[in-house]
Amino acid sequence: MFSKILIGRYLPGNSLIHRLDPRVKLVLSIAFIFMIFLATNWPGYLLATAMTLLVVNLTRLGLGVFIRGVRPLIFLMLFTTLLQVLFVTTGHVWWAWGWLKITTDGLVNGGAIFIRFMLIIMFSTVLTLTTPPLDIADALETLLRPLQKVKVPVAELALMVSIALRFVPTLLDEAEMIINAQRARGVLFNEGNLIKRAKAFIPVLIPLFINAIKRAIELGDAMEVRGYRGDVERSKYRLQTWQRIDTWAVLVFIIFAILLFNFYFVF
């Protein structure tokens, strides 16, 4: 049931993108989300789509994996698109029924939203699919390190993030197991109205929470026995090294950004 969800999962590989420095990947992914809003016309969208497809292709994981990653969110995407199509009322009217109108502007806006959504999701799944969770946490830690000066507990936050990411598959498996166990006891998950469905999840959530707390206690014990003490600086097993491909990745992205800026102002 949950095995289809790709958010937060890491698929091992040895592609160009896999070997990139996680810091680069993290910064560029965030930058891409902001950049996408600069694409406001067809050359912009074309460029952004080309960039995304290039990166997706470079991961060597196959486009299918990414499309499957988008699938759980397709409803949300279609819903927002539909809202845009139906409620943007400027431009040439193609079809009208009462106060509902489908206009050229609406269709264009809807399409734009859809493409933006799609590209953002695909681009950010590149980060999680090609980077082990701990690397992302490490990257976050390095990038947030300046905040240590204003008393933000960066190392603790990074450890929390890495443990949270590490437990995502474990907890998903457990949730699935509990759902099946409750099903075997006669709980119906896909029947009845919204309230009934929500209620059906109570016998899943409560054991899940209780088990998570038990896990946390045991994990805390295991960490303490291995000598973890929050107040002391720790050394790092993982090393992040800047390689030549990282410089190249940044350069390519800068060129992409400049082109996108150009299209934004020129067209």
Add this chain to the structure above:
Amino acid sequence: MIDIQNLTYTYPNRAEPALNQLTFKIEKGEWVAVIGHNGSGKSTLAKLLTGLLTTETGQIKINDLIINEENIFEIRNLVGMVFQNPDNQFVGATVEDDVAFGLENRQIERPEMKTRVKEALGRVGMLEFAKREPAHLSGGQKQRVALASALVIEPQVLILDEATAMLDPKGRREMIDLVRALKIELGAELTVISITHDIDEAAHADRVIVINDGQLIEKGQPAQVFNNAAKLIELGLNVPFAEQLKAKLAQRGVKVPQTYETTDGMVNWLWQSISKQ
């Protein structure tokens, strides 16, 4: 080497103590199995030995170091522990990260960490899994990683807190064989305290300690302890297969040896008694 004197521990909000006036010694290099039914206080003992719990009544000394809140981190350099649940003690995102966790906490330099992680993983036969994530490992493999994580800090005492309880029979046997091989390799350098339900694991130990309701009932060599099979069964514990066989044969009126026998010993005895007829 480990000296436990009048150890008593009562959990907050409980009337009955979990451990009551426990006194015994464990010599350097010994392999001691602690057995007892559920809730007999075995795990409490493990937590006290690692300083996860501390008590005012009674004391534990490891290498003449009394366990208390001041020297807790020195104690943890001496003691490594493998817990029961393979998932809940896996801190790192991958096998090698998990093994390195204890070294990071001790601010070991990176090059040294690399070699020690490799060595520890090699010891438990998990070197080729170094980059794997816990979700892709079996329970037995996760426990081997946990063992490597405990060994990487080079502890003098290794505590196995029901480390094989959640494994299948194959994983359990592999884990016991692994600990046995380690014990042979490290000899007197490693003291093993295994807290267990598994009677085969206990049968491999140098000495068995039986705890019931927080009190020490019996201690001695496996042969000595398991010879008293009736008493163990009364305490709700299992006895080794050979002892079960002896009891069943005795029920059918067969004269069985009075001394403790291993499975192999029982096989020999059966051969002999059959060929005499």
